[in-house]
Amino acid sequence: MSDQGQERERGQDQDRDRERRRELEQGGEREQKEGQGRRYDQARYVSNGHYEPLLSEKDSTHVDVDDDSPLPDDLTRDSLELPELSEPELARHYTRLSQMIYGIDSGPYPLGSCTMKYNPKFTEDVAALDVAAVHPDRSSGSIQGTLELLHRLQDYLARIGGMDAVTLQPPAGAAGEFVGIRVASAYHEHNGDDERDEVIVPESAHGTNFATAALGGYDVVTLPSDDGGRVDLEALEAALSERTAALMLTNPNTLGLFERNITEIAEMVHDVGGLLYYDGANLNALLGRARPGDMGFDVMHYNVHKTFATPHGGGGPGAGPVGVVDELAPFLPEPRVRERGGEGGEGETEYELFAPEHSIGHVHGFQGNWLVLVKTFAYIARLGDDGLLDASAKAVLNANYLADQIDYEVPYGPFHHEFVASAGDQDAADVARRMLDFGVHPPTTKWPEIVPQALMTEPTEVESKETLDTLAEAFQQASASSDDELESAPNRTAVGRIDQTSAARNPRLSWQALQDTNSGEDSA
Amino acid sequence: MNGTRTTGSPYAPHTDDDTAAMLEAVDADSVDDLFDIPPAVWFDDEFGIDARTEREARQLVRQTLERNDDLVELLGRGHYGYYVPSLVDHLADRSEFLTSYTQYQPEVSQGFLQALFEYQSLLVELTGLEVANCSMYDAATALGEAATLADRVRDTSGHRVLVPDLLLEGRRSTLENYVAGTDLEVETYPTDDSTVDVEALTDTIDEEVVLCYVENPTVRGTIEERLAEIGDLAHEHDALYVLGSDPVALSLLQRPADVGADVVVGDASVLGLPTSYGMGLGLFATRESYLRQVPGRLVGVSEDATDRRAFTLTLQTREQHIRRERATSNICTNQAWVALRTAMHAASLGPSGLIDLAKRDVTRAQDLAARVDDLVGVTAPVDDRHHIREFVVQVDQPAQAVADDLEEHGFAVHVVGEHELQVCVAGASDEQIDAFVEAFTEVVR
Numbered sequence: 001m002s003d004q005g006q007e008r009e010r011g012q013d014q015d016r017d018r019e020r021r022r023e024l025e026q027g028g029e030r031e032q033k034e035g036q037g038r039r040y041d042q043a044r045y046v047s048n049g050h051y052e053p054l055l056s057e058k059d060s061t062h063v064d065v066d067d068d069s070p071l072p073d074d075l076t077r078d079s080l081e082l083p084e085l086s087e088p089e090l091a092r093h094y095t096r097l098s099q100m101i102y103g104i105d106s107g108p109y110p111l112g113s114c115t116m117k118y119n120p121k122f123t124e125d126v127a128a129l130d131v132a133a134v135h136p137d138r139s140s141g142s143i144q145g146t147l148e149l150l151h152r153l154q155d156y157l158a159r160i161g162g163m164d165a166v167t168l169q170p171p172a173g174a175a176g177e178f179v180g181i182r183v184a185s186a187y188h189e190h191n192g193d194d195e196r197d198e199v200i201v202p203e204s205a206h207g208t209n210f211a212t213a214a215l216g217g218y219d220v221v222t223l224p225s226d227d228g229g230r231v232d233l234e235a236l237e238a239a240l241s242e243r244t245a246a247l248m249l250t251n252p253n254t255l256g257l258f259e260r261n262i263t264e265i266a267e268m269v270h271d272v273g274g275l276l277y278y279d280g281a282n283l284n285a286l287l288g289r290a291r292p293g294d295m296g297f298d299v300m301h302y303n304v305h306k307t308f309a310t311p312h313g314g315g316g317p318g319a320g321p322v323g324v325v326d327e328l329a330p331f332l333p334e335p336r337v338r339e340r341g342g343e344g345g346e347g348e349t350e351y352e353l354f355a356p357e358h359s360i361g362h363v364h365g366f367q368g369n370w371l372v373l374v375k376t377f378a379y380i381a382r383l384g385d386d387g388l389l390d391a392s393a394k395a396v397l398n399a400n401y402l403a404d405q406i407d408y409e410v411p412y413g414p415f416h417h418e419f420v421a422s423a424g425d426q427d428a429a430d431v432a433r434r435m436l437d438f439g440v441h442p443p444t445t446k447w448p449e450i451v452p453q454a455l456m457t458e459p460t461e462v463e464s465k466e467t468l469d470t471l472a473e474a475f476q477q478a479s480a481s482s483d484d485e486l487e488s489a490p491n492r493t494a495v496g497r498i499d500q501t502s503a504a505r506n507p508r509l510s511w512q513a514l515q516d517t518n519s520g521e522d523s524a
Numbered sequence: 525m526n527g528t529r530t531t532g533s534p535y536a537p538h539t540d541d542d543t544a545a546m547l548e549a550v551d552a553d554s555v556d557d558l559f560d561i562p563p564a565v566w567f568d569d570e571f572g573i574d575a576r577t578e579r580e581a582r583q584l585v586r587q588t589l590e591r592n593d594d595l596v597e598l599l600g601r602g603h604y605g606y607y608v609p610s611l612v613d614h615l616a617d618r619s620e621f622l623t624s625y626t627q628y629q630p631e632v633s634q635g636f637l638q639a640l641f642e643y644q645s646l647l648v649e650l651t652g653l654e655v656a657n658c659s660m661y662d663a664a665t666a667l668g669e670a671a672t673l674a675d676r677v678r679d680t681s682g683h684r685v686l687v688p689d690l691l692l693e694g695r696r697s698t699l700e701n702y703v704a705g706t707d708l709e710v711e712t713y714p715t716d717d718s719t720v721d722v723e724a725l726t727d728t729i730d731e732e733v734v735l736c737y738v739e740n741p742t743v744r745g746t747i748e749e750r751l752a753e754i755g756d757l758a759h760e761h762d763a764l765y766v767l768g769s770d771p772v773a774l775s776l777l778q779r780p781a782d783v784g785a786d787v788v789v790g791d792a793s794v795l796g797l798p799t800s801y802g803m804g805l806g807l808f809a810t811r812e813s814y815l816r817q818v819p820g821r822l823v824g825v826s827e828d829a830t831d832r833r834a835f836t837l838t839l840q841t842r843e844q845h846i847r848r849e850r851a852t853s854n855i856c857t858n859q860a861w862v863a864l865r866t867a868m869h870a871a872s873l874g875p876s877g878l879i880d881l882a883k884r885d886v887t888r889a890q891d892l893a894a895r896v897d898d899l900v901g902v903t904a905p906v907d908d909r910h911h912i913r914e915f916v917v918q919v920d921q922p923a924q925a926v927a928d929d930l931e932e933h934g935f936a937v938h939v940v941g942e943h944e945l946q947v948c949v950a951g952a953s954d955e956q957i958d959a960f961v962e963a964f965t966e967v968v969r
Contacts, residue, residue, distance in 0.1 A: 051634065051832065055642055055871055063875040065776060070886040071910055075747055077779040082649055084874030087611055094615040094868060097635030103623035114625055118535050122578045124617060131589040135599040136802030138936055139927075145591030146801055152588070159571040171661040171804075172857040174844070182701055211844035211854035215672070217705025220849040258560040288567065295565045305857065309535070313861025314636040315626040315821070316659070317803065348591070361697035365664030365791070366603060366802020378585050383533055384575025390532020393555040397538075400558050401546040414560050436632060444628075447845070462535050465542040488829070493631040496829035503826035503838040507815065509655055510645040514825060 051495060052096045055083040056511040100494035101314070102441055108467050110402075112418045112444040112456025113206065113254050115284050115306035120382065123310065123375040132374055136366035140352045146370075147351035151337045153377045154321075160380075160388070161280075161300055162293025163323030167332045169368040173281060174208040176301025176320025177248070179333060181216035182360045183299060183324060184246045184275045186331040190358055193273065196245035200274075202231055204255060204448040206281060209248045218245060225450055229255045229412040231265060240272045250279035251295065252286070252416035254448050254456070256399060266296025275299060275328075280320075283307045284460065285396060285417035288389035292323075299324045310375040319372040330357040335367070392417075394461030398468060402459050405472035407479045411451060418458035420451045421475075426486060428453040431478045433497060436490035438474035534578075595936045596956045597799065600914040600948030601743050602663065602692050602791065605799040606772070606881070607951065612796055612868045621864060626857070627823075630836040637835035640860060641823045643867040650774040651788040652781025653809040657820035659792075659859040660806025663768065664695040666789035667737065668702025669808060669819040669853055673787065674735040674764040675706045676817050676852070682732040682763075683707045686725070690715050690743050708734065718744040718907040718916070720754055729761050739768035740777055744946065745889065745914035746907050747777060755784025770794045770807070771870060772950075773912060776882035786811055794950075795873075796865030805862040816842060819853030821860075885913040888949040888957070893917075895961050896947075901968055906944065914948035916940060919968060926967055933963035 061084040065076050085093070103109075109116035126132075134143050154166040170176040181199065188196050199213035202223045213220050221239050226232035230253065240247075247269045251259045259265065269276045278292040278300035284307045286292075292300045304310060305318035312318070324332060334355035383391065395417045403410045408421035421443075423431045432442035432455075443457040455475075459468060478486075490497065508514055529539050538546075543555075552558055576584065597605060616622075620635065627633035627640075640658040647656035660666040671685050685703065687696060689712040700710055714724045720738055729736065736758040740748040748754075751767070758765040767785040769777070772794050780788045793805035810818060816839065824838035844851040870878065889911045893904040896917055905915035919926050923939045930937055938946040949957060 051834075052638065054638070054645075056645065061875050063879055065879055068883070069776070070883055070890065071747070071776070075749060075778060075910060076776055077774075077782070080649065080775055080875040080879055082646065082875040082878070083871060084876060085871060087872065090611060090868070090871055091615060094639070095618065097639050098615075098618040098620040100633075100635035100638075101620035101624050102629075102632035103620040105619040105623045109625065111625055111628075116625055119623060120535060120578070122582055124622070126582055126585040128613070129586060129589060131586075131592050132800065133605065133798035134592060134801050135597045135605060135799045135936065136603055137599050137601060137938060138595070138597070139931065142593040142595055142931060142936065143801075145589040148591060149585070149588045156571070156573060159573070162567070171665070171859075172855070174854045174856045175661060175665070178701075178854060182704060185704065206856075207843075207845040207848050207851070208854050208856050210848035211851040214849035214851075215702070215705055215854050260560065260562055263562070263564055286561075288571070289559055290561045290565050290567050294567060303857075311622040311861075312625045312857070313622055314624045314633070314640075314864065315860030316857040317661075317859045317862055318857040360701060362664065362694045363698055363701055364802075365662045365692065365694040365698060365804060368802070369661075370801035370803050372803075374585065378581050380573060381576050381584050382578060382581040384573045385571050386531070386575050387533040388571070388573070390536055394533065394536040394538055396558050397543065397546055397550075397555050400550045400552075404550050414558065416558075416560070432629065433631065436629070441632065442629065461533060462537065464537040465546055490631050494634045495631055495832065495834040498630050498828050498834045498836050499826045500836055500838070503824040503836050504841075507822070507838060508825040509641075509822055509838075510648040511642070512645060512648050513654070 051100070052093070054511050055085065055093060058089065059083040059085055107440055108459065108463050108471055109441040110443050110457045110459045110471060111441070112420065112458045113281060114444065115458060115460060116312065117309050117460040118462040119309045119311040120379065123378045126378045127371045127374045132371060144351060147337050147353070149374065149377055151339070151351050153373055154337060156377070156380050157302055157321055158323055160287065160291070161302065161323045162291030163300060164326040165329035165332060166321050166323045167336055168319070168321045168373055169333045169364050170301065170320040170322055171364050171369045172316060172318045173301055173303040173320040174212060175363060176322045177208055177212040177279065178215060179322045179363050180277050180299045180301055181212055181218070181246065183328055183331045184277065185216060186358060186360050187275070187328055188245055196243055198243045199245055200239050200247045202249065202253065204253050204450055205248060205250060206254065206279060209279060213248065229257050229450060230259050231261065233261060233264065236265065236268060240268060240274065242272060244269070244272050244274035246275040246277045248277040248279060250282050252282050255412050255420050255450065256415040256418040257412055258416055262295045270296070281306060282417060285392055287392040288385065289392055293325065299328055304376040305372060308376045308379045310372045310379070317369045317372050319369045319376065331360055332356045333363045334359040334361060391461045398459040398461060398463055402457060402468050402472060405468065406475040408455060408475060418456060420448065421455040421457060422451050423453035423455055426453060426479070428455055430486040430489065431455060434478045434481050434486050434489040435474045437492050438477050440471055440474045595931065595934055596952060596960065597936045598947045598949070598952055598960060599936055599938060600745070600950055601938055601946060603799065603802060604794045604913065604948070605951035606794060608796060608798060608869060609872050611872050612865050615868055616861065616865045621861065627837055630834065634835060636860070637823050639864050639867060641835050643863045644823060646867055646870050647807060647809045650771055651809040652779040653785065653788060654812040655815050655818060656809040657818055658823055659863040660808050660820055660855065661859060662804025662806045663789060663791040664698035665702070666806035666808045667695055667766070667768065668699050670766045670787045670789050671699060671703050671708060671735055672706065672853070673814065673817055673819065675708055677814055678734045678762070678764065682734040683709055684733045685710045685735045686713050686728065686733055687737045688713060688715050688720065688739065688742070690718060692743055717909055718742050718746040719748050719909055720750065722750050722753060725754065726757060729757060729763065731761055733761055733763040735764045735766055737766045737768065741773055741912050744907060744916050745911045746909040747912060751778055751783035759784060771866065772878065772882050772885065775878035792866045793862055795869040797862055805859045805866055815839070817852055818842065820855050820858060882912065885950055886911070889913055889915055892947065892949055892957055896964055899965055899968055913950045914946055917945045917947055919943055919945060921968060929967040930963060933967065935960050935963055
């Protein structure tokens with residue numbers, strides 16, 4: 001592009017900026033009149049036509065490798081081209097990026113089924129202790145502290161879930177599901193029960209359940225809900241057979257409803273020789289009040305990054321420990337931690353790693369997401385019985401209160417930790433974007449599909465009545481919005497509404513791909 | 525706020541008055557009334573977990589972990605403890621990065637999406653392949669996902685997955701679990717001097733092979749010398765050629781795209797994370813032709829309503845939350861924050877820093893091997909190959925006894941055979957290596 005061309009483009013950029021600022025200011029005034037809700041306006045940094053340039057647009061340095069290489073040429077690459085920036089430049093880049101993100105520390109985050117609760121700061125400190133940095137191949141004798149912490153956490157989780165044995169290895173909830181399914185497989189196989197090739201999953205279940213069952217090699221049988229949004233017992237009866245390996249269930253389910261017939265469901269599954277799997281995504285609703293083990297579940301995973309507040313980090317890392325009843329313990333992944341047998345009774349208890357008798361082997365190259373487990377342990381130790389019991393109390397109180405305060409129709413009930421409202425004639429995704437204009441993060445949208453235009457809302461226990469009232473107001477303002485307002489939202493975020501279709505139709509997934517596109521345009 | 529804060533969870537902000545008002549609004553006498561749990565499964569016992577103050581909880585963790593011995597770790601074998609600059613901790617710990625969720629609402633997630641896009645771009649440059657996802661759990665699960673990808677993209681009835689006999693047990697076992705639901709079977713091919721025995725591989729490979737996996741460097745720190753030849757061999761049999769590596773090694777060693785790799789997997793957490801007892805970051809990059817079969821999340825570029833560039837998760841129809849049992853993978857929560865840290869660490873090193881780090885890993889391994897080789901009863905490196913980061917040492921004495929003695933002196937090394945130890949220089953300072961040589965000299969004397 002010529003210099004004049006660049007100049008012209010820059011001029012157009014500035015015009016666009018001015019125009020957009022005007023729109024925003026007008027919109028802002030309008031919104032200010034509309035409601036009193038607190039606002040979370042995102043930082044917008046516009047330079048060179050972009051909000052914040054890519055590192056590669058700030059600098060791109062080409063370095064040849066062959067100079068002074070200690071290896072022969074034919075074993076090395078020719079060159080490497082990446083940005084080479086100073087520390088202050090990087091500090092500003094990433095600080096700017098962080099200012100274009102909404103986190104739970106920014107405001108309420110009522111994402112249904114994701115349990116976005118506040119994460120105490122001290123858990124970050126305990127996970128940053130130098131002693132937390134140990135290599136996974138250290139001898140057991142030299143990492144007794146690490147093993148003791150893991151053993152204590154296994155014990156805490158077993159008590160909370162009503163399970164007999166726990167593995168901490170799975171690095172996420174879906175990985176925990178996979179362990180559950182592999183353990184179920186190994187158990188059936190061990191019993192010579194090879195004909196079981198089906199896993200039953202309710203239609204309202206998390207997508208991971210279906211994907212996990214398929215990854216485990218099973219045919220997925222989808223179970224419809226009854227009129228009240230719960231497991232339809234007749235449909236379950238029809239789905240169960242000697243081909244059933246397991247039923248995967250979350251309780252309360254994704255509509256926030258407790259499966260009241262759970263003991264009957266467990267009996268039905270066990271009667272045909274199947275196993276009952278508990279998806280722990282919604283365990284926050286039950287802490288201290290009911291335990292999957294007592295309900296007849298044979299195997300469960302814990303989403304410790306949901307229930308026990310380890311921050312989601314923009315999509316992980318999490319951890320998905322798995323608990324099982326005694327019968328399934330021999331099949332758990334290796335290594336697990338146990339007290340070392342035959343200690344002399346003097347001094348501190350010693351711990352060791354071991355492989356369960358019929359272990360399915362590893363599900364992670366080493367020991368899973370250790371730093372997440374340290375935070376989980378610290379959090380549970382902080383709350384104790386009283387805190388855990390109160391967490392479920394306030395989570396359930398908040399969900400019921402908010403469901404009561406919003407204008408949208410909320411079918412089914414009574415609710416536990418979350419509820420699913422219907423946006424009715426409005427598009428739920430538009431409603432979500434419109435809510436961003438009122439300074440709050442929207443709920444999960446368009447899922448579960450049982451509720452049309454679903455707005456799946458989970459406030460968690462960390463929101464005050466005042467914040468819930470703000471959320472309710474945002475729902476009300478969204479529901480009262482005109483079509484134009486819904487379709488043009490959001491207006492107060494770092495970027496405007498994003499065109500998802502063009503991203504998928506013309507995938508550009510790296511800065512190299514962007515360069516290719518640009519140079520293509522130049523030559524055209 | 526009115527009234528006293530209710531006791532219980534220190535993070536639930538309710539006052540007694542608020543709770544009372546909320547209960548009244550929902551027409552309930554007590555919170556327990558809101559729980560729709562049948563009496564038969566109501567839990568009315570206790571866990572027996574004491575609540576602690578923040579100070580006590582911190583102390584508990586600290587005291588427990590203080591039981592760990594303070595050792596200099598000369599440990600590697602697929603997991604490395606490079607120094608992570610403070611910049612990474614401070615920036616990644618900004619609470620918007622830490623406390624946000626998966627970027628399903630892109631308009632309020634631009635910063636994270638851009639950082640992940642930059643991480644993908646880093647991997648594209650390092651591997652030379654066109655597409656990288658924005659994380660898997662670790663190297664082992666990434667290899668498992670590569671195998672299920674092979675199962676989807678290969679039309680033939682083939683069922684063999686070939687891996688080196690040196691493959692780490694944790695990786696092999698994880699791979700076996702990932703393919704348990706398919707017809708694939710994992711088989712090993714032999715190595716010679718800790719690198720691929722290409723002649724033996726030629727005899728093993730046939731039309732039934734869907735995937736051929738090679739690591740560079742190998743778990744014993746050796747560098748493969750015939751990668752392009754192996755790639756040709758794999759492609760002649762229509763097998764997917766999968767290379768295992770990591771961002772430090774990739775900064776110096778042959779570019780996977782140049783030797784014909786179809787997929788690159790490995791652990792990217794060599795940058796950005798301390799050893800963290802094995803916590804990882806699965807690297808996954810592949811050719812554009814497999815784009816719609818890629819597991820995990822992808823960040824792409826789009827435009828916003830004012831035609832400015834904006835980032836968003838894309839091609840989500842591959843993912844479990846949309847495609848359910850027909851998804852390319854069950855992965856949902858991944859290692860996004862670790863990917864952010866890796867991108868930050870790489871950016872702080874820059875291309876020169878990355879290349880220098882890798883070169884240093886070659887020369888320091890060479891130097892250390894030469895120094896211990898001078899000792900009586902010690903041979904190093906055992907493999908007559910080029911090495912990076914680590915190498916195997918043969919000792920006349922029983923290796924376990926030598927390792928135990930070294931631990932007494934404050935050093936951790938691997939025992940890999942009856943008379944074989946493995947030593948890694950990544951992450952250790954020059955002073956620590958000097959002290960190790962001194963201790964080793966004393967132990968084998």
